[in-house]
Amino acid sequence: MNDDDEAFEPLSPEEEEAVHALLASLPTERMPVEVLARIEAALAAQPPIAAPGAADVVPLDEARAQRRPSRSPVVLTVAASVVGVLAAVAVGIAVVDRGSSSPSGGADTAAAEGATVAASSSTGRATAPLAATPEQPGAPRLTRTGRSYDAANLALLTRGLLTGTGSPVSTPGAASLAAQGSATSAAASARAVPPSSTPTSSTMSLGSAEATATTPTRLAACVRELTSGDGRTPIAVDVARWGTQPVLVVVLPSTSDASSVAVYVVRPTCGAVSDSSDVVEFATVSR
C-alpha cells in the first residue's frame, strides 16, 4: 500500500485551512550567495546551446552512417529482416547487439523518444542523440540476463547492457530490437562481461520481473514512477537479480549529463504502487 492509498484521518476544513494558511504565510527562501555562485559557475562551464538548424547538427542519415559505417542500408535491411524472423521463433537465448558502436548510442533512442534533456556529445554538438533508430523507435532494449547485480558490478554490467551483451526478452519488440542489433553482434562479443557475471542457470523466479518488463503499461508506470513523468524513456531494461531477488535494471538518460546514464535497480512491483521503496539501488554510470 502506498502513501496515497493508506487510510488517514482527514482534517476538518478549518484545520486544513489553518495548516494551509501557515504554509502560505512563509516567505520565499533566499538563495545563498554561494549556491548562486556555484550554479552560475556550472552554467558558465556549459557549452553554448546549439540554435535550431545550426550547422553543427549532423543530419539523421549521417548519424546513422557514423554508427554503421561499413554496411549498406540494403544489406542491413535484409539482415535485420532475416534475424528478426529467427529471433521471433527461437527458443532460448541469442546474443544480440543493438548495433551501436557509438558511446552515445543509448541516448539516440532516448532523445528521439522525447527526452527533455538535450544530449550533447563530448564535442558539445547536438548530433546523434537526436537520431531515431529506424527499426524500433520508442522501444527500450529489453534483455533478460538473469545476472546477479551488486553495487560493485553495477557500472560494468550496465555498460554491457548499453553495448549489447544481454539476452533479449522474447517479445515482438525485443525481436525487432534483436534484428536491429544483430548486424554488429561481432562487436558485442568483443565486449563480453567477466565470467563472474555470467547469467544464472535458472530464470524461473524472474517471472515477476519479466512480466513487468514485457507488459508495456506496467513498464510505462514504472518509468513514470522513477522519472516523475519528466519525459525520459528507458535506454535499456534488463531482467536480472540483485543478490538473489528478481529485479529490473532500468537504464535512463541522465537528467544532467549526456555522457552518463541513470541506473535504477527496482523491484518487480515498480509501477504497481507509487512508492520509492521499489528502488533497490541507484547509480549514475558514465557511458
Next chain:
Amino acid sequence: MTGPEVTDPDDRALLARHVSGDASAFSELVRRHRDRLWSVALRTTGNPEDAADALQEALISAYRGAGSYRGEAAVTTWLHRIVVNAGLDVLRRRAARPSVPLPEAEDRVADPRDRLAERETSLVVLEALRALPPEQRAALVLVDLEGHSVEEAARILDCAPGTVKSRCSRGRARLAPLLQPLLGGDRHTLGGNAEASPSVPPVQPHDEALGGERP
C-alpha cells in the same frame, strides 16, 4: 498564482535568446527567479545540501533542454517542474541508500515553542515537511508554499488534479500534529470555528481514484 503571468513574456524572451545563442540570457533568467527556485528545491529535498545539488542538476538540464520548451506553460512552471523532479530524484537516490536515512520524525520538531521568529518558523516547517512522503511534500510545496493552483501543480507533477488535492489533504493531515505548537491548538481544535477558505479545495474520497496517475 500571479508571478509567472506577470513576468512570463520577459521570461519567454530570455529563454528564446538563450536558445538562439545569447550566452547571458539563461543566467539572467536564473537570477530573476533564483529565490523561488531555491525555495522549491529546498522545500522539496528538505536540506540545503541536497537542494543545491538538485537545483544545479535541474538548471543544467533546463539550460541544455531549453529547446524542448514549447511555451505551453509559463517558463516558471516549466522550471519548477524540472526542479521538483530533480529534487525527487535526489530523494530517491537517498532512499536507495539506507545508510543515509532521513531523520526520525519525532526528532524533527524539537521544542518549537521557542521558535517565534519568522526564520525559525520556516525551519520548523521545513523539518516537518521532511516527515512527508516525497510526493505529498512536492504537492504541498507547490500548492501551499509556492502558490500554484492545483491545476498548475498537476501539470508540474504530471498527475491529475484530484491526485494533487488528495496529496495535499494527506500532507496537511500529517503536518498538523507536527505543527501544533505553531498552529496554536490541538489536533481537534485547529482553526476553531473559522470559515474554511475556498483556496483549500477539500479532497473527495474518490479523487485519488479519478486521478488516473497509475494505469
